[in-house]
Amino acid sequence: MHTDPATASTEPVVPPAARPEGDGDPAVRTVRRALIIFNRNAGGGRKVARLDETVTRLTEAGVEVEIHLTSFAGDAEQTAHAARFLGSGPDVVICAGGDGTLNEVVNGLAGGDTPLALLPIGTANVLAAEIGLATDIDTVVDTIFHGRPVPVHLGMANGRYFTLMTGVGLDAEVVASVDRKLKRKTGKLAYGLATLKRWSVYRDHHFRVTVDGMEHRAAGVIVANGHYYGGRFVCAENARITEPGLHVCLFQKPGRWQAIYYMMALFGGFLDRLNTYKVIPGRDIHIADDRDGPVQGDGDIITQLPLTIGVAPETVRILMPRG
Missing domain, CATH: 2.60.200.40 (Tumour Suppressor Smad4)
Known part of the structure; x- marks a missing residue:
């Protein structure tokens, strides 16, 4: 497994652009640690800049970010599955890839409580369309901090x-x-x-x-x-x-x-x-x-x-x- 961690403060995070003006915003999620599973081949490998910008936004907000670069078929699934059982695992898993990478990540996270966020950089990005997620970085980062963790039902094909x-x-x-x-x-x-x-x-x-x-x-x-x-x-x-x-x-x-x-x-x-x-x-x-x-x-x-x-x-x- 290849990882490229970037660490910062472990205090509860409210991103600068979303800090409340009043006594607090219950919609802001606490995100201390994030695991990004990145398929560098998604979208023809042309969208690394989107990943870099997302990582910058998260680290500036005080999130400890770990990036895992996938290197073989099934890698994303294994990594997501392992993250579910870490005692101090991530507060959110972010899939930076297309729908095929998401399929692997979902197979690793299914049945667990770890929330999944999308950074769509694939060819079609159908799941992003399905949940109404715009692909601009502002919306992606806002969803990581403010998004509602909704249980999504799955189909099963030959297990x-x-x-x-x-x-x-x-x-x-x-x-x-x-x-x-x-x-x-x-x-x-x-x-x-x-x-x-x-x-x-x-x-x-x-x-x-x-x-x-x-x-x-x-x-x-x-x-x-x-x-x-x-x-x-x-x-x-x-x-x-x-x-x-x-x-x-x-x-x-x-x-x-x-x-x-x-x-x-x-x-x-x-x-x-x-x-x-x-x-x-x-x-x-x-x-x-x-x-x-x-x-x-x-x-x-x-x-x-x-x-x-x-x-x-x-x-x-x-x-x-x-x-």
């Missing part, structure tokens, strides 16, 4: 937690085929190229989907825990991460051009008006196929088919912005 969604079909194949080096350099362009690659070899196909005992067939499936997908595009209008329950999005019609039409409908905001698209609430979901296939969760590949999905009994406390 692994997800916060936003899990899926099979074209979207999972795209995630599996993204060139990681190109992603670090170009961000969303890498996804566009991977989509063209997978679309060019697309073959009509159906998955067997069982939702709470009812059987369905679909060319692609997204099981949503939140209502945004791929940024601020709405996939499941009624899904909320603060409520227990999942929404199974069935793309029922196969076909290469149909896949393009589904994407256009998603980006254009009329997906829910298609008669070949259906959203079904569910808690016990099974997806099967005659072949192995990748399963994406929160934008990274997390497991393989066959797939069992359910509502996790654990939650994670995420700091929500004010307003």
Whole structure:
């Protein structure tokens, strides 16, 4: 584990910009120690300045900051999990990365009391959109000190937690085929190229989907825990991460051009008006196929088919912005 600590006073902290004028502000959280889990490759590695500015703001406010730079798959999860059981652990864990890094951190913190704050520096930052967190540093730092720690309900796919969604079909194949080096350099362009690659070899196909005992067939499936997908595009209008329950999005019609039409409908905001698209609430979901296939969760590949999905009994406390 590589750490780069920056230490200061251990007195309870009220950031200078938020010091109350009266007898005190009960909304200000006490933050003495913060652990930042930083994926330097997130957002193409172009956003180190955002991390530096956040660290400067925290240390100037008297917070003892430790930075952990992730170096391998699963590193963020292990680090977050270890932080839960430290006797003098951090008052807050800050995830500086994208949704994939957040997935790891959530898997490390789930079921514990340590609050999680977001420093969004990824490609899509869907979870930040889901909780209404603006990505400017003023809002991020304000949320660390003033944010409400709200229990967020999680889904579970083959034993692994997800916060936003899990899926099979074209979207999972795209995630599996993204060139990681190109992603670090170009961000969303890498996804566009991977989509063209997978679309060019697309073959009509159906998955067997069982939702709470009812059987369905679909060319692609997204099981949503939140209502945004791929940024601020709405996939499941009624899904909320603060409520227990999942929404199974069935793309029922196969076909290469149909896949393009589904994407256009998603980006254009009329997906829910298609008669070949259906959203079904569910808690016990099974997806099967005659072949192995990748399963994406929160934008990274997390497991393989066959797939069992359910509502996790654990939650994670995420700091929500004010307003």
